[in-house]
Amino acid sequence: MNFRQTTLYCFLLIPLLTSAQTSLQQNSAEIKLGIKKLNTVGSALYLAAHPDDENTRLLSYLAKEKKFRTGYLSLTRGDGGQNLIGNEQSELLGLIRTQELLAARRTDGAEQFFTRAIDFGFSKNPQETFKIWDKELILKDAVWVIRKFRPDIIITRFPEDARAGHGQHSASAIIAREAFSAAADPKRFPEQLKQVEVWQAKRIVWNTANFGGNNTTSEDQLKLDIGIFNPLLGKDYGEIAAESRTNHKSQGFGSARQRGEGIEYFAPVAGQPARIDLFEDIISDWKRVEGGERIGELINMAEHDFNIDNPAASVPNLVSILTALEKLKDTHWRTQKVQDVKELIASAAGLWFESCSSQPIQSQNSIVNITSQILVQTDTPIQLKSGNPGDSYTLLKKGIIKNIKSGSGKEGTTNPYWLAEEHPLGMYTIPDEALIGYPENPPLLQTTFTFNINGKDITYTRPVVYKYTDQVRGEIYQPLVIAPPVTATITEKAFVFTGNASKTIQVQLKAFNTSPTRGTVVPKVPPGWDVKPAQINFDFISSAEEKTIQFTITPLGRIESGTLSLSVNIGTQIFNRGYKVISYDHIPLQTIFPLAEARVERIDLITGGKRIGYIAGAGDLIPEALEQIGYQVTILSENQILTSKLSEYDAIIAGVRLYNINDHLNIIQPKLMEYVDNGGTFVVQYNVNNPLKIQNIGPYPFRLSRDRVTDENAQITLLDKEHDVLNYPNRITEKDFEGWIQERGLYFTSDADPKYSRILSTNDPGEKPNDGALIVADYGKGRFVYTSLAFFRELPAGIPGAYRLFVNLITKNKTK
Incomplete structure (x- = not known):
């Protein structure tokens, strides 16, 4: 066996991958379909x-x-x-x-x-x-x-x-x-x-x-x-x-x-x-390729002779096809079809093999301990070629797993290639354009296996992955992650300051190096800000250690918004990455290393009230954004809405697309309207117009359209400058709409009952003004607000004017 680690990188030699697969195990029908597909060029x-x-x-x-x-x-x-x-x-x-x-x-x-x-x-x-x-x-x-x-x-x-x-x-x-x-x-x-x-x-x-x-x-x-x-x-x-x-x-x-x-x-x-x-x-068909007629004949023979009860009988025919393919002058179809037929040979022969790391995450340049397993499940005679002098062969025994241990180190990390650099709006920055087209990173570590099958040496590669058993989901494969030695993860994407008071910033340090690692974390802030201490030392004994460190940041005098960034200094090496895991059952675990940085923003902001109830919709970060400025946010379940005393909340907010996804709205909506009637403030964020779980979102009729304003710099006209939501507790002007990101809003309201006040108007260039982005109505003693403005994007990004306006929406002037 010639067993080594290599980097899959050359687009000209290997087709673009769709996943970091382990050994393909095709059934007889799939093998037959694959043989048929060999005949199509x-x-x-x-x-x-x-x-x-x-x-x-x-x-x-x-x-x-x-x-x-x-x-x-x-x-x-x-x-x-x-x-x-x-x-x-x-x-x-x-x-x-x-x-x-x-x-x-x-x-x-x-x-x-x-x-x-x-x-x-x-x-x-x-x-x-x-x-x-x-x-x-x-x-x-x-x-x-x-x-x-x-x-x-x-x-x-x-x-x-x-x-x-x-x-x-x-x-x-x-x-x-x-x-x-x-x-x-x-x-x-x-x-x-x-x-x-x-x-x-x-x-x-x-x-x-x-x-x-x-x-x-x-x-x-x-x-x-x-x-x-x-x-x-x-x-x-x-x-x-x-x-x-x-x-x-x-x-x-x-x-x-x-x-x-x-x-x-x-x-x-x-x-x-x-x-x-x-x-x-x-x-x-193969007539299009010089020298392809014989290949077509061989494939027809393999298809004709295929025994669905004994796919292994097709191995000799498939090996003959592989030999003929390797002689083709057409490098494009030779590369594609050689790869296809090699996998068919392995499947037909019942040959299974994979390489797994002992740990899910390894530090770059550390030794990755790898176990490779090989199994032959048919009577096909297969020999494993070793990497020893003389290239000796070992006959594999049917039904007996062969285990091989090895180790390797690797430079670089597995951070997605399109996220490796900062980028402007609209375009990823990819210095190595040879990577463009790849759906994900080529495997950073993979193993090479050479088998002698039917008298022919055939070489395969497999990515090194991590495998474990979950008590509920069973056997799980996930990509092997190569990490920086130490990461520094800032807890938020943006930190909002509402005055000159200091704020404590927590940073999660995580070690991936298997050997003791010492270093310092050094923060950098924009002009006009102060950070203490100037650096923090760390000393990790082994991998998997974590510790939380804290910096205190204070806005001083004339300040500018900007970026807080961290550098992790280990000897002469400098690292600047955090650690983020995305976990859903329907996709492989995704691990990335974003830049260790966050936006810092000082906002001229007055808040009112303290307790907010939040009904989760399709998913947004509004609760975390409100906690940044001092609110106590409680995520409300349907049961809490029905059984608790809602009057203890200064405002209740519906998460984005709540009315598209929550099947219990017909039950909880009356209770929410009762809360408004009794003096509460209820703010509903955007929903799409179809499908809606209930049609009557507010106390008075309105419809949702497909209208939207996509230009984040579109002109805003304040239609009712004296309305409370533009004056209490913060005075809102057109300047508050500067610096917004991605869009103004989406799925604006239309045909709103006259009892609603239309607060602002906006439009994309060349279009007529639209007044459906924000409507407000008094109902009983309380206030109902519907907004199509893209607060779910603006608040997590730390946009000052968006914070000021949103605070006004959830703060009712109780003196009136």
């Missing part, structure tokens, strides 16, 4: 803007029925959306949605790719989108993926105009069309041609659709019925599509299985139009 690339934009039914049809190599290029990772399962936002939400996409691809059989574009939230047209996205860089990324993937057809989800319904959607169609031509032009991005060749797809088409009241299909378009049952899988592609789409759990996209006819429509965009079939004039 065609590829298709689907391109859109976000996770969930892809047509999973079409992807599964292309990958499993047409047996094309199929990919989905999502320009973004969905970073700007909302989260229905937790409170992660922005980059953290992008991490979750990346893994959800990978789970979807493992279901539908396609591969996953990304550009460096960031989803910055809703935009209304491509012009607005390209003000934030660097169009040329994203086009470059798309061309890079096309030149590597070499699709025969490119399919877009959206058109280039307003029918796309979202500026990023239409921008993705523009990128797709331009990349279709640019990938074939040696004058476009010529630096890529050192590693890839120009590529011209046969055609690019738009996969038209009928949903959301927007029907872009027509009977004169190319039609394809993909509602086909696959007997090897026991499902049709509508069922597979539903399973794939249901992986998008953070978006609440659980889907019912569709069965039977499924018509897809396609309109030509560029290239050679298709008249009767999406794949016409595309040679997708």
Whole structure:
């Protein structure tokens, strides 16, 4: 056995990965389907803007029925959306949605790719989108993926105009069309041609659709019925599509299985139009590859001779196919098909092998203790090649696990490559552009196994992972994490000061080094701030030690908002990373090392009241933000709302999208309205207009529209400057709307009863003013507030004016 650690890095030699898998264990039906797929040398690339934009039914049809190599290029990772399962936002939400996409691809059989574009939230047209996205860089990324993937057809989800319904959607169609031509032009991005060749797809088409009241299909378009049952899988592609789409759990996209006819429509965009079939004039068998005819014959023989009760009998045929493939001059298809047939050989032979670390997290440059296990489960004679002088072989015994111990160290960390650097709005900063396209990091540590199977040496690689047993979930695999020696995690993303009083900042130190580690943590603050002490020493004896340290920060005199940052000094080395874990059962554990920094902001703010009740919605960080400025926040359950004395709360706040997700609203809503009637203040944050659990959100009627203002710098007009919510306890002016992030608001109200006061008006450039972002009504002795303003983004980011206005919304002037 030649056993070593290496870094998977070269895109030209190995296809882009969709997951850090251990040994693939395919059943007989999957092996047979894989043999059939060996005979197809065609590829298709689907391109859109976000996770969930892809047509999973079409992807599964292309990958499993047409047996094309199929990919989905999502320009973004969905970073700007909302989260229905937790409170992660922005980059953290992008991490979750990346893994959800990978789970979807493992279901539908396609591969996953990304550009460096960031989803910055809703935009209304491509012009607005390209003000934030660097169009040329994203086009470059798309061309890079096309030149590597070499699709025969490119399919877009959206058109280039307003029918796309979202500026990023239409921008993705523009990128797709331009990349279709640019990938074939040696004058476009010529630096890529050192590693890839120009590529011209046969055609690019738009996969038209009928949903959301927007029907872009027509009977004169190319039609394809993909509602086909696959007997090897026991499902049709509508069922597979539903399973794939249901992986998008953070978006609440659980889907019912569709069965039977499924018509897809396609309109030509560029290239050679298709008249009767999406794949016409595309040679997708081995005749397209020089020297491929013999390979096709061998694959046909393997398919004909395949014994579903004894897949191991196909090993000799598969080895012959591998030998023939290795002689091909076409490096693209040789690379792809060699990888595929090697995995089929292992599966057919009942060969299982993996490499696991003894610990889930290891410090960079420390020794990783690795156990590799190998098992042969058929009578196929397989020898393990050693790395000893003379390259000796060991015959593996059927049913007997062979264990091999080893150790290795590795530089660097497993922090996601797109989060390694600070980045501007709209674009990740990725210094090493060879990484672009990868859905996640290439494995930092992996092992190489060489087996002699049917007289042929075959080499495999497997990532080093961590495996453990959970009492409820059973055997769990998760990625091996390589960490800095010591991390310093600041407890909040932003610290808000309401005066000149000092605030204690807690920092969680965590050691990952297995040997004793000494060092200092040194804070740095913006001009006008004071921090004490100037440094704190630490002394860890071993890994897994943790300790909490504290710094005191004080605003002094003339101050500026800015960034608190920490450096961890160990000898001559300086580290500046924190530690964050994202854990959900439906995705692998995600561990990242964000920069050890936080925003510090001094706000001219008067607060009123102290006790706040909060009803959790889809997930946000408003409670933590309010605690920053001194409020006592209690998360209220449905039972507490029904049985406790709500009058003890100065205000009650509904979390974002509460009225979309809480099935008990018909029971608790009367109690909340009673609380308002008796003098309470109830603030409801944004909801989408469909579906709503109840229709009457407030004491008087109003509707929710799809209107929104996406320009975070859009002009604000105060319509009722004397209203209490603009004057008590803080005087709100237009200046308070400066510095907001991502958007003003979303799903504004409309058709509000005259009893509501409309407080402000705003609009995107070129649109008419909209007064539905904030409405307030007195009801009985209390106040009801509905706001579509994006407080769930602004408060955690420490935006001063957003704090001032939100405090006013939850503070009723009881002297009136």
